[in-house]
Amino acid sequence: MSKSPRTRRRAATAMIAAGATLATTALALLPGTASASSHREAPLISTMPLVDNTDVYSFVSPDKPDTVTLIANWFPFSEPNGGPNFYQWQDNAHYDINIDADGDAVADTTYRWDFRTDDRRVEAETILYNVGPIESLDDPDLLFRQFYTLTKITANGEEVLLQDVQVAPSNTGPASVPDYGVLREQATYEVGKGGQTFTGQAEDPFFIDLRVFDLLYGGNLSEVGQDTLAGYNVNTITLQVPISEVALNGNGKANPVIGVWSDTEMRSLQLQPTGGAEPVGDFVQVSRLGNPLVNELVLPVGLKDAFNAITPDVDATIPAVIEQVTDPDLAQRIEAIYGIPAPATPRNDLVAIFLTGIANNAPTLDGSPAPIQADLNSQVLNADVDPAKFVPSEMQRLNTAVPPSEEPNRLGVLGGDLQGFPNGRRLADDVVDIDLQALEGAFAGGLPPVIIEPLAAGDAVDTNDKKFGDAFPYVALPNNVSVNDPANTQPDTGPASVVPPLNTPGTNLPTPSVVTGIAAVALLGAGFFVIARRRETVAPISS
Amino acid sequence: MTGDPGPRSRVPVLLVVIGLLLAVFAVVGYLGSRDDTAAPSAGTAAEPAARASALDTFIYGAQESLRRKSEDAPLWAQLGAAYVEQARITGDPSYYARSQGALERSLEITPEGNGEALIGLGQLANARHDFAAARAFGEQARTLRPYTAEVYGVLADAYTQLGDAEAATATVQSMLDLRPGLAAFTRASYDLELNGRRDDARMALERALAVASSLDDQAFCRYYLGELAWNGGAVDEASEQYEQGLQAAPQNVALLQGRAKVAYAQGRVDEAIAGFQAITTRSPLPQYLLEYGELLEAAGRPDEAASQYEVLAVQQQLYAAQGSTDDQVAALVAADHGDPGEALTLAQAEWDRRQSVFSADALSWALHVNGRDAEALTYAERAASLGWANPTYSFHRGMILAALGRRDDALAALNEALTLNPHFNPLQAPVARATIADLESNS
Numbered sequence: 001m002s003k004s005p006r007t008r009r010r011a012a013t014a015m016i017a018a019g020a021t022l023a024t025t026a027l028a029l030l031p032g033t034a035s036a037s038s039h040r041e042a043p044l045i046s047t048m049p050l051v052d053n054t055d056v057y058s059f060v061s062p063d064k065p066d067t068v069t070l071i072a073n074w075f076p077f078s079e080p081n082g083g084p085n086f087y088q089w090q091d092n093a094h095y096d097i098n099i100d101a102d103g104d105a106v107a108d109t110t111y112r113w114d115f116r117t118d119d120r121r122v123e124a125e126t127i128l129y130n131v132g133p134i135e136s137l138d139d140p141d142l143l144f145r146q147f148y149t150l151t152k153i154t155a156n157g158e159e160v161l162l163q164d165v166q167v168a169p170s171n172t173g174p175a176s177v178p179d180y181g182v183l184r185e186q187a188t189y190e191v192g193k194g195g196q197t198f199t200g201q202a203e204d205p206f207f208i209d210l211r212v213f214d215l216l217y218g219g220n221l222s223e224v225g226q227d228t229l230a231g232y233n234v235n236t237i238t239l240q241v242p243i244s245e246v247a248l249n250g251n252g253k254a255n256p257v258i259g260v261w262s263d264t265e266m267r268s269l270q271l272q273p274t275g276g277a278e279p280v281g282d283f284v285q286v287s288r289l290g291n292p293l294v295n296e297l298v299l300p301v302g303l304k305d306a307f308n309a310i311t312p313d314v315d316a317t318i319p320a321v322i323e324q325v326t327d328p329d330l331a332q333r334i335e336a337i338y339g340i341p342a343p344a345t346p347r348n349d350l351v352a353i354f355l356t357g358i359a360n361n362a363p364t365l366d367g368s369p370a371p372i373q374a375d376l377n378s379q380v381l382n383a384d385v386d387p388a389k390f391v392p393s394e395m396q397r398l399n400t401a402v403p404p405s406e407e408p409n410r411l412g413v414l415g416g417d418l419q420g421f422p423n424g425r426r427l428a429d430d431v432v433d434i435d436l437q438a439l440e441g442a443f444a445g446g447l448p449p450v451i452i453e454p455l456a457a458g459d460a461v462d463t464n465d466k467k468f469g470d471a472f473p474y475v476a477l478p479n480n481v482s483v484n485d486p487a488n489t490q491p492d493t494g495p496a497s498v499v500p501p502l503n504t505p506g507t508n509l510p511t512p513s514v515v516t517g518i519a520a521v522a523l524l525g526a527g528f529f530v531i532a533r534r535r536e537t538v539a540p541i542s543s
Numbered sequence: 544m545t546g547d548p549g550p551r552s553r554v555p556v557l558l559v560v561i562g563l564l565l566a567v568f569a570v571v572g573y574l575g576s577r578d579d580t581a582a583p584s585a586g587t588a589a590e591p592a593a594r595a596s597a598l599d600t601f602i603y604g605a606q607e608s609l610r611r612k613s614e615d616a617p618l619w620a621q622l623g624a625a626y627v628e629q630a631r632i633t634g635d636p637s638y639y640a641r642s643q644g645a646l647e648r649s650l651e652i653t654p655e656g657n658g659e660a661l662i663g664l665g666q667l668a669n670a671r672h673d674f675a676a677a678r679a680f681g682e683q684a685r686t687l688r689p690y691t692a693e694v695y696g697v698l699a700d701a702y703t704q705l706g707d708a709e710a711a712t713a714t715v716q717s718m719l720d721l722r723p724g725l726a727a728f729t730r731a732s733y734d735l736e737l738n739g740r741r742d743d744a745r746m747a748l749e750r751a752l753a754v755a756s757s758l759d760d761q762a763f764c765r766y767y768l769g770e771l772a773w774n775g776g777a778v779d780e781a782s783e784q785y786e787q788g789l790q791a792a793p794q795n796v797a798l799l800q801g802r803a804k805v806a807y808a809q810g811r812v813d814e815a816i817a818g819f820q821a822i823t824t825r826s827p828l829p830q831y832l833l834e835y836g837e838l839l840e841a842a843g844r845p846d847e848a849a850s851q852y853e854v855l856a857v858q859q860q861l862y863a864a865q866g867s868t869d870d871q872v873a874a875l876v877a878a879d880h881g882d883p884g885e886a887l888t889l890a891q892a893e894w895d896r897r898q899s900v901f902s903a904d905a906l907s908w909a910l911h912v913n914g915r916d917a918e919a920l921t922y923a924e925r926a927a928s929l930g931w932a933n934p935t936y937s938f939h940r941g942m943i944l945a946a947l948g949r950r951d952d953a954l955a956a957l958n959e960a961l962t963l964n965p966h967f968n969p970l971q972a973p974v975a976r977a978t979i980a981d982l983e984s985n986s
Contacts, residue, residue: 044696046725047756268723301617306690
């Protein structure tokens with residue numbers, strides 16, 4: 001205690017001298033906790049960042065075009081601030097990457113990572129993650145180790161691909177981890193024939209100026225354009241497999257389209273076990289992610305928990321979900337405040353982007369012709385798919401027959417680059433700008449899309465602050481200095497704000513007030529953005 | 544306690560002055576404790592207490608955001624819920640008023656279908672011991688947000704306290720099956736413990752600890768792991784849990800209370816008294832004042848004990864004046880250290896509000912101290928009906944049985960109390976031993 005009892009007593013005497021007003025104030029503070037302990041008040045709002053899906057990526061590997069790379073990330077806002085802080089994987093959980101190749105909204109292939117922990121800190125009588133530089137995975141200085149088993153689950157059963165192999169640790173700083181690249185290499189394992197996987201930490205590849213949603217009322221666009229996720233890491237699982245491993249009937253030529261999403265399951269507990277005495281329970285899904293920002297820009301607050309709990313095959317049976325896709329709040333609000341007309345409803349263009357994939361004969365929910373006349377990325381394009389069995393659902397859809405772009409465009413399909421989002425998602429795809437454009441109707445008239453000019457600059461963050469790799473696992477090495485460190489203000493790709501908003505020549509830059517205003521509306525629609533997306537860490541609130 | 548002091552209840556001017564002093568101490572204590580946590584202690588390599596928690600960060604971010612967009616109903620509701628959580632962690636009840644303000648603002652903006660605000664109001668009502676209101680809010684919220692785990696947390700807490708044990712268990716199960724995280728596992732543990740399944744309760748708490756991502760949450764799990772050990776008489780194991788918790792949260796008052804009572808159980812009486820003095824200075828909650836007083840009394844310092852009871856009595860009158868409805872603890876305090884008639888009035892009032900094992904125990908003991916042991920036994924048996932291994936309840940039941948002349952049953956209950964935890968209470972454990980000796984010699 002910093003104050004001696006004597007000091008306190010003096011202070012108390014002085015305060016009494018100040019009169020009855022103070023006492024009244026003090027009394028007002030007391031009631032409510034008549035006895036905090038007479039009933040047990042347990043935490044209600046609990047955070048689970050370890051199992052919080054943040055982003056999913058799927059793309060044809062640029063350097064190995066006969067393979068597909070799938071990336072799923074967890075644990076947002078992992079800051080490399082050293083000390084005892086590190087970012088682990090949850091035991092007693094399933095981390096899944098799912099693939100639906102036949103379009104029935106049920107996974108045909110699930111890759112599942114199950115973790116176990118070897119914690120040597122108690123034995124070493126320390127709370128520290130490491131007690132010296134970690135130079136290899138088996139370095140004795142590394143006191144907290146995690147291992148995983150990778151299982152492939154298909155209709156044919158379960159196949160263990162990797163048994164109890166080690167995760168690359170958290171990057172706890174330059175002194176503790178002199179060369180993360182070495183650890184990453186050691187933690188990259190061959191999977192089956194021609195596949196590989198890495199599980200460990202990476203720089204958060206998502207880029208966005210979160211402040212775009214906060215600066216709007218000030219109308220001060222000069223500050224927008226900074227990647228506010230710069231400096232943070234995530235826990236990442238990256239997997240590269242031959243396309244034939246995940247294509248329907250193993251035939252990527254005839255069936256090139258796959259649907260991809262990730263989810264996390266945790267083990268429940270049975271309070272009244274009927275069988276044995278062990279009160280264990282089933283695994284239940286606690287987090288789910290396919291397309292980026294669906295939970296933020298499309299779904300209202302009241303649906304987020306439901307969406308995280310349900311599996312894709314249920315999506316189309318929930319009217320509230322369908323309603324938000326066919327008539328999104330956000331477009332209505334932007335029209336109401338800024339006069340940018342909301343596209344006509346029902347928004348079958350959004351149904352195609354989020355729920356069915358884009359195809360000439362993509363099944364719309366109301367039976368009308370598909371508005372985006374192009375054969376891009378719906379599973380109905382697979383030769384072996386029976387369109388009658390297709391079930392609309394929210395997932396990322398990737399046509400693996402589209403070859404890697406020579407010159408990738410950050411706006412993906414919106415920028416005329418068919419290899420990018422919403423055809424899968426590459427690390428460098430600017431999904432914030434693309435999603436906002438899509439919601440405002442850029443695809444409503446089909447392809448080619450029409451850029452909605454007042455929104456063209458988006459959040460003015462066009463690239464990630466770190467360069468992505470040319471080869472597996474593509475994600476950048478994890479940051480190893482604190483987020484507030486000056487080193488993080490020196491992005492190695494140059495300031496994003498100097499990049500022109502679009503490749504289209506002659507694009508008129510929107511006025512700051514309009515852009516920020518729209519961002520404001522987006523925020524109103526989305527709720528507290530940081531919280532919504534990263535709710536497990538920043539906002540332990542049901543959102 | 545009502546405004547009518549009753550014939551035997553005296554509130555001398557002196558006590559009012561003590562009350563005011565206490566209130567001021569409370570404020571100074573809170574300020575002092577805040578200073579303590581804000582300043583990193585020198586010489587410690589890692590100082591977890593100095594770090595802003597995710598909850599702090601959220602509250603700050605939400606406040607900032609709401610300054611700019613004041614019409615965000617869900618965010619107001621989330622802020623209101625976060626304030627309740629903050630009150631729980633800091634013990635600072637001023638967060639309740641702030642919570643209410645934020646929740647009311649949320650409802651003002653979105654009066655219909657505002658599930659988030661209903662959850663927050665339910666959470667707040669539970670924290671204020673208005674369990675019937677919490678149940679009503681929770682049931683409304685459930686129809687709006689059937690997939691939201693927090694709804695079931697609000698409802699489970701309310702059902703548990705209202706004595707609807709079956710509904711409580713079923714609701715905790717729903718919560719577990721929706722979101723098997725810290726909030727669900729800690730409630731599962733409590734439910735299992737109340738139903739007499741201590742090993743399972745510990746296992747559930749270990750599951751909770753394994754998913755506890757904040758230091759405060761870790762401290763919570765460690766405290767109740769310690770309590771499970773403590774209530775099973777495993778003093779060393781309890782101590783280890785409390786100490787591990789204090790590594791995560793050095794200022795956690797509950798854990799400091801755990802450390803102090805371990806000190807007493809291990810014969811380090813002065814250390815225990817110093818511990819409770821520090822605790823009651825920082826957090827003058829009735830429970831701590833009561834335990835402090837009983838400790839002093841057991842240590843042969845009756846005058847100092849009496850002054851703690853006086854402070855406690857005034858404290859409770861202050862609460863009553865503010866409309867608090869926690870008569871259960873007040874009844875037990877009155878039964879053991881005050882006016883038996885008042886104890887019965889309070890216990891009966893609490894029982895009329897909720898028929899839980901907690902209120903059954905309080906009423907049984909209040910009836911006992913009024914010599915109405917036949918009636919008391921009905922309630923004592925009700926308190927034991929779930930199978931909760933609670934040494935205090937066993938002691939109460941044993942004393943009632945002894946008064947009724949049911950020697951063998953009394954011996955069984957009193958031995959049960961001491962077997963569960965020979966240190967369950969510094970005053971009552973010796974009484975239990977003496978009563979056992981008395982019963983055995985009169986065979």
